[in-house]
Amino acid sequence: MVKICCIGAGYVGGPTMAMIAYKCPDIQVVVVDISVPRINAWNSDRLPIFEPGLDEVVKSCRNTNLFFSSDVESHIADSDIIFVSVNTPTKTRGLGAGKAADLTYWESAARMIADVAKSDKIVVEKSTVPVKTAEAIEKILNHNSRDGVNFQILSNPEFLAEGTAIDDLADPDRVLIGGRQTPEGQKAVAALKGVYAKWVPEDRIITTNLWSAELSKLAANAILAQRISSINAMSALCEATGANVSEVAYAVGKDTRIGPKFLSASVGFGGSCFQKDILNLVYICECNGLTEVANYWRQVVQINDYQKLRFVNRVVSSMFNTVSGKKILVLGFAFKKDTGDTRETPAIDVCLGLLGDKAKLSIYDPQVSEDQIRRDLTTSKFDWDHPQHLVPSSPTAKSKEMVTVTWDAYEAAKGAHGICIMTEWDEFKSLDYQRIYDGMEKPAFVFDGRNAVNPDELRKIGFIVYSIGKPLDAWMKDLPAAPLT
């Protein structure tokens, strides 16, 4: 029986390994992690991450051919193929701080593999890493291993999106495998291809050299994020001119060369990957002397920051240029619907911006805990993507006083001056907005950062509504454009 071990039981390691176990009953899959609470949660009835369809897949093969364990070393030693799916956050200190990928966790995983391996291993980069990482990993493995133990490094980046991970894994657009162009390298590629071929059609399994595979992952995320920044830049122009960004996106996306996906204007993209991976790409370009290329990609992140700031300014300027002491209901905190993940969610920047203007926030998200929200509002930038048990939380008095976290949107709306929609959860579309309006201070505002609700219906109730990139409410048209500071 082929034995697979995956180091890192997170948003990628957990679901990808569960899908391999589910589709390949003849393979034993063990997912290991240094976080004991995370492993305990994977072995419990309440999995550590919320992902539609995940429970069913995990429960159908857990303790049959899918195992979760904190005994990292023994399972590494025992496996034929080792996936590494650990965090690769943005560096917070030292050379490349604020841009380069921090490979600390990857390096420690590689050193552990070298330490405990007594037989040949295929080591698979599942984490998103800078191009050429495989070369560094090879050196660490080869310089620290026992005599006669051989390693083949493969790059097999993951393209799943949160909220749709199970569908993405069951029916991927493509699986990408990069390996050395040597007989041994190609043998390893064939072995991994054999695993995916159990359920993925062969023509969707792409094989390339190592560097193309590593770079394709960064390129895919940069180009996806670029589409969002492009439509978000258009949304600002739509507001200035009276065009409607949804109509523009529809018309543009009908061109088959462009296509309709990833053209939804929003308060900005979030998630653990886009910003981190683009900054990493920027750093790699700079290291290669490609200043113009670096500046081009940096703009994608800058427009995203602009969009979040623009949203905060719109809220403040609409509400008589101050939100000091005003209660604002924040609907949604996750970076997108159908996930409880809050990493780099635009809600953090918007909430901090409003708190900076002394607003009182009441936050509701169906999948995000109070602890998580408080931690996010007090964690330093870029610390959020380190394993959580390594980042101490220090909720400040300010966040305790100024922020309440609630499980009832109607209660939370009582006495509020405004509502900010930060996540497009389906349930926000069907709230009883008349009931909400009745309990609010007047004028009552809705600022929809996701174009999740119908502005005309809310206007009929009496709300003043701002929807990203849509023709402005008469109330806002008369206000001077908010300065961006």
Ligand SMILES: NC(=O)c1ccc[n+]([C@@H]2O[C@H](COP(=O)([O-])OP(=O)(O)OC[C@H]3O[C@@H](n4cnc5c(N)ncnc54)[C@H](O)[C@@H]3O)[C@@H](O)[C@H]2O)c1
């Ligand atoms: N989240 C996504 O949707 C997504 C999609 C594609 C690729 N990626 C990439 O996959 C990688 C992992 O992302 P994630 O979202 O799963 O992160 P995550 O934080 O959810 O999980 C990473 C896990 O690795 C563990 N870990 C760290 N060092 C370890 C070590 N030395 N030994 C054992 N366990 C260790 C941590 O405790 C953590 O549980 C990143 O490189 C990310 O960029 C993420």
Ligand SMILES: O=c1ccn([C@@H]2O[C@H](COP(=O)(O)OP(=O)(O)O[C@H]3O[C@H](CO)[C@@H](O)[C@H](O)[C@H]3O)[C@@H](O)[C@H]2O)c(=O)[nH]1
């Ligand atoms: O038209 C759109 C599409 C998305 N978003 C936002 O963009 C962010 C990212 O969304 P999405 O890409 O769907 O989720 P992720 O889980 O971050 O997935 C991205 O990042 C992963 C990690 O690298 C990749 O594997 C995926 O292919 C890539 O889509 C979210 O805040 C979305 O709300 C928009 O604002 N407008």
